[in-house]
Amino acid sequence: MASRPSLTQVAEQVGVSPATVSRAFNRPELLNAATRERILSTAKRLGFRPNKVGSSLRSGSTRTLGLLLPTLANPVFAACFEGAEMAALDAGYSVMLATTGYDSERERLAARSLLDHRVEGLILTVADPADSATLGELGSSGVPFVLAYNESDCHPCVSVDNRAAAADMVSHLAAQGHRQLAMISGPLAASDRAVHRLAGAMACAETLGLPPPIHVSMSRHTAADRGRLKELLAAPQPPSALFCSNDLLAAAVIAELATLGLRVPDDISVCGFDGMDFGALMVPSLASVHQPSTDIGKHACRELLAALAGRPSRSRRLPHWLFDGGTITAPGSP
């Protein structure tokens, strides 16, 4: 009921100037201990909390960061948020989250809205940093930003080395005896990660003298996808292992294979990329290239905060590692 009193009201209650009340909260050491206590106690009594809107306007700083992610339906991004939130909180910042659903128009609009709210910096994942309207607008806005998951030479970014990571997985599969692989991804236009992972897999296969992996792009859980999978397996040289460019997709593929009567890994090996927590709970557990999503969020946030503090933010390449789950086995086991 008692709609929040203002600093001024507290001031006149106590009988001091607004400036003094402000100082009681921001520079308490400047005040006479007695006045400070007097102010703090009546502030509490009245239920006063400093209004950040006023404060932001005057100080020019909102202490808010923007986070722009494709979707929270992918636990990877959810983890990224939590990492970023943690780091932001530690620094006294709040975060304003928006999702784009992989839609570039929504992305542009959301970024604009975030800027309108005067976030001091932005962490975001775009389809392709080399060609992004959003990044263009952002650049000319002067608001610092850090890319998460994307890899770029021209912008600060925090990610794993997607090419190397994919190559590692291909090596691992080859070591198990697999030769013909397939790489399954979503639409490449929606994710530079998928592009890099595919490139890494291809390059590694070539180095190892494997036949080039077959690339299959699944649109969005349409019936056509099911057909494409069937077709892939009916090829003259069907792959013995499916490398999916993300864990969610891997899970979907495994489920799809099950409906086709194929068992993983007995009939075919499958692996993913991301390392979502959930993969470890699957039975068998999902083999996958793990990336430290929480840390990606955390470090992206730290770099952003660094930029806000004047230090330039540097790109960080975080380590990935293979999780050798039960969905991979040597080809042709009983």
Added chain:
Amino acid sequence: MASRPSLTQVAEQVGVSPATVSRAFNRPELLNAATRERILSTAKRLGFRPNKVGSSLRSGSTRTLGLLLPTLANPVFAACFEGAEMAALDAGYSVMLATTGYDSERERLAARSLLDHRVEGLILTVADPADSATLGELGSSGVPFVLAYNESDCHPCVSVDNRAAAADMVSHLAAQGHRQLAMISGPLAASDRAVHRLAGAMACAETLGLPPPIHVSMSRHTAADRGRLKELLAAPQPPSALFCSNDLLAAAVIAELATLGLRVPDDISVCGFDGMDFGALMVPSLASVHQPSTDIGKHACRELLAALAGRPSRSRRLPHWLFDGGTITAPGSP
């Protein structure tokens, strides 16, 4: 570089008063078409966007909603966010998200921070609405709020009927021939949902003349949990079906059972509660009581917006439904 120009600067560029520029954006119909165009075009040329901080301060409305959830690691809450974000966006609102990690202190602090940012309303999920410090503070703040997932008689909330939903699942299990059930939950103190689900299961079992379900509370993925599960299965009358109070837990339990050499559903049936998208991708697919998480977020947001518009927000009980996945079968099948 060009740090955002202000409305005033646009005004003097165009040679009109700030008021006119303001109107060009908010009440364009009031302006002479020519002036309007002149303003809009120079505004665009200068890269001007109205500063929401100034606007919020003057108008007293931030057009921002707060969302306070336990964790995004549970995809249920992620879906809730996306639903809420959608509804908020439709109404021209932004959302500020914070997570609590099921920690009541973090919860209190986060709520306070949200209020400090002057969100106009709050959507939140608390441990127990009947006894929540956060809700207390919120109440005296005068900021409208809507509970999501929680059930309460004293506060507006959007949820399923957890008791009835759990009862439905128990009926289903009984119909399959199960008699001795176990209910597995997280710490009851952290979730009134778990409490209600347990109560619903118990009541239904009694009605149907089944022996009372055994309740097992798993703390947080500790080694002790594994022991508790083992112990449960070694009981004189071991349960033939495990009803987990959420899907994430169900997945963990299934993984745990696998390490104990038990197959689901051949050796034991398992089911969950939530209906996270992921469950359908598991092999076998996870039987579960589904709740419409996205809609919960969406409706919670709508109710909140209603409150902001003066209409009182009403509690909504959304429908649940059983997803009869492959993790349940009649007891004692080969």
Added chain:
DNA sequence: CCCCAGACTGCAAACGTTTTCATTGCCATG
């Protein structure tokens, strides 16, 4: 020709802070 109703625009006061610059005592120093 006068008057009045629009239509359009400007003035200036808010909104709740922060912060620079002064002001006031007061005490110690010379």
Added chain:
DNA sequence: CATGGCAATGAAAACGTTTGCAGTCTGGGG
């Protein structure tokens, strides 16, 4: 006793908007 320095506080301007009120035109009706 004058001086200077320090500690504690206040006055007032500024941040970028919105908005009630008042002002200026224009044109049409009487």
